[in-house]
Amino acid sequence: MMERSKPSQRESEATSSNDAALNGLLDGMEKMPKWNGTPKETPKGEKSSGTRAPCSSVMESWREERTRSVEDNEMSLPGIVTAYTTILRGLGEDPQRQGLLKTPYRAATAMQFFTKGYQEKIIDVLNDAIFDEDHDEMVIVKDIDMFSMCEHHLVPIFGRVHIGYLPNKRVLGLSKLARIVEIYSRRLQVQERLTKQIAVAITEALQPAGVGVVVEATHMCMVMRGVQKMNSKTVTSTMLGVFREDPKTRDEFLTLIRS
Numbered sequence: 275m276m277e278r279s280k281p282s283q284r285e286s287e288a289t290s291s292n293d294a295a296l297n298g299l300l301d302g303m304e305k306m307p308k309w310n311g312t313p314k315e316t317p318k319g320e321k322s323s324g325t326r327a328p329c330s331s332v333m334e335s336w337r338e339e340r341t342r343s344v345e346d347n348e349m350s351l352p353g354i355v356t357a358y359t360t361i362l363r364g365l366g367e368d369p370q371r372q373g374l375l376k377t378p379y380r381a382a383t384a385m386q387f388f389t390k391g392y393q394e395k396i397i398d399v400l401n402d403a404i405f406d407e408d409h410d411e412m413v414i415v416k417d418i419d420m421f422s423m424c425e426h427h428l429v430p431i432f433g434r435v436h437i438g439y440l441p442n443k444r445v446l447g448l449s450k451l452a453r454i455v456e457i458y459s460r461r462l463q464v465q466e467r468l469t470k471q472i473a474v475a476i477t478e479a480l481q482p483a484g485v486g487v488v489v490e491a492t493h494m495c496m497v498m499r500g501v502q503k504m505n506s507k508t509v510t511s512t513m514l515g516v517f518r519e520d521p522k523t524r525d526e527f528l529t530l531i532r533s
C-alpha cells in the first residue's frame with residue numbers, strides 16, 4: 275500500500291524553488307495577475323524530512339474519469355457553434371459575412387480538438403505498456419512537444435516537456451511518456467498543474483525511485499498582451515522522490531535535458 279500522508283503542499287514548494295534554480299526566466303511569470311496561490315519563495319531548509327512517499331494526490335489519475343465522450347462532442351457542438359456566433363457578434367463582427375460563415379463551426383470543432391484530453395484516461399494509455407525490467411539507470415525523454423490551452427484566457431500555451439525517472443523494476447514504453455503529456459496538455463490548463471499531473475501519473479504507474487518533469491512554455495496570453503517580452507518562457511518543474519531529495523540525481527537530470 276502506498277503512503278498518502280504527505281500533504282501536497284511540499285510539492286508545490288519544491289516546484290517553485292526548482293523554478294528559480296532552473297534559470298532566471300521567471301520575469302514573465304511575476305507579471306501573471308494571479309499565480310494560482312503557489313508560494314514563490316521556499317523557506318530554506320524546508321525539505322528535510324527526506325521521505326520518499328508519493329505525494330498525496332497519488333492514484334488520482336487512475337481514478338479520474340473521462341469528462342467527455344465522442345458522443346458528447348456531437349451533442350454539444352451546436353451549442354458551442356451558437357456561442358461562437360454570439361462571440362463574433364459581440365466582438366463587433368457580422369457573423370453573416372462571407373468569410374465568417376463557417377467560422378463558428380470551425381472554431382467549435384477546433385476547440386474540441388484542442389481539449390480532446392478530456393476524452394482520454396491515463397489508465398488506457400498505460401495498460402499493457404508497463405514492463406518489468408531490471409534497468410536502474412535514469413530514463414530521460416526530452417523535447418516532447420506540448421500544446422495546451424490556458425484556462426484563464428483560452429489561448430494557447432505551447433512548449434516542450436522533459437521527463438526523467440529512475441526506474442524501480444518497472445519501466446514504461448517510451449512513447450507513452452509523450453502520450454501522458456498529450457492527455458494532460460489537451461485540456462484547459464495552468465502550467466504548474468500540467469507539470470505536476472505528468473509527474474504524478476508516472477509515479478503512480480511505475481512507483482519509480484524518482485521522477486522529474488520540466489515544462490518550458492510560451493503563454494500566448496502573456497506574449498500577446500501589453501509589453502510582455504516576445505520570447506519570455508515560463509519554466510516549471512516537479513521533482514518527486516530522489517529527484518527532489520538528492521541534488522546529484524536532480525543535477526544529472528537537469529544537465530542531461532539541456533545537453
Ligand SMILES: [Zn+2]
Pocket residue numbers: 424425426427428429493495496
Ligand atoms: Zn492565460
